[in-house]
Amino acid sequence: MSILAATGLAKEARIAKRVGLKPAIGGGSSELLTKRLDEAADGATAIVSFGIAGALAPLLRTGDAVIGTHVVAGNEHYTCDAAWSQILRSKLAYSRPAIIAGVDEVVSHIGAKRALFRDSGAHAVDMESHIAARFAKQHSLPFVVLRIISDGYQRTLPPAALEPLKPNGKPRLLAVLKSVAGDPEQIPELIQTGQEAGKAFRALLRCSRLIGFGLGCPYLG
Template sequence: MDVSHSRLLVAAPLRVEVWALRPGLDGCGVMRTGMGSARSQRAARRILEAPAKRVAVAGLCGALTPDLAPGDVVVASSLLGGDECFPTLESGSLRESLAHVGIEARVGPLLSVDHVVRGAERSQLADSGALVVDMESAWLAAGAGGRPLAVLRVVLDAPGREIVRPGVLRDLGIALRRLRSAAPALAAWAAPLQTDRSAALH
């Protein structure tokens, strides 16, 4: 866990997500928070105490709609689930930073639940309006404490491409490479001035 930097703290639930993100987050802090709601709630208290000026959550997710596939990048416009609702996130500027590194991101609601979503439950949860689902973001977001917050997730599993299936390792590689390529955009999003953001992307 490295939270010594004051510009940006990125919370990533899994070790493999931290591994993918860290090379592109020069000058930023990264915290591995653990999977699931309970670990995320505990991590949120640590995030709240961290000196960072901005907070981001980044990692993998599941798609709820069939127009998303492994490797697609989603920036959350709002978070559903958990004890609080975060209706407005820093989605526009992060999407712009992603575009500068050649990544076209979808923007839309993200739903956090306390279990792995499979099969027909995807379409049921899609009725909430969410594009993707994870098990942490809504709880981790509480750690922002009023600071600018962004959530970036990369699709790993999707309708017809479940988390337990042949080929999942190939899709995991695709998703992690995309997460790694998106990391510099997170660092640029946290730059205090637009000129600094541009410099961070080059």
């Protein structure tokens, strides 16, 4: 029996392991995440979309914890498990319930964030929740979302932060350096992005520890 954690980044996966989750890393690829979840399906009891996210709603700030109520992706609509979500909310009294938009491409520009907020009604966005939700529906598994806000709704990410990840969820450092060399004016924004991500990762670890082993999943038997 295992609880799967759908993640995009290696750092997210490391935190997931510390609370007994079995991470599947997508590295920013919907296809790869789907494949890795399918490979881990045997023995899975439940699944959580776990990691950092971008804010779409103005009320959300870097470091805020959001617990999904629903996941939307285009015309798709998924409801998160109510009982497990309530456990998460009870452990994280300061968390916010949120509709999560799942996307296949990074939503990096403030204009795109505003459009997605307007069109979907979602409060936050990531690249894994819709994949996890589809997997949960396919395998009849309970599903929740625990995400920490990294970039705020008014933030446009710099080009270096958008370089594709390695399949293991780690950054391609050479590509990042080349991007910076070609456009050094992005350095202040890149530093800010790194600081925001660091704050989000620390909050993710803190929240995970507060919730405890298995993220309080009530379906472990």
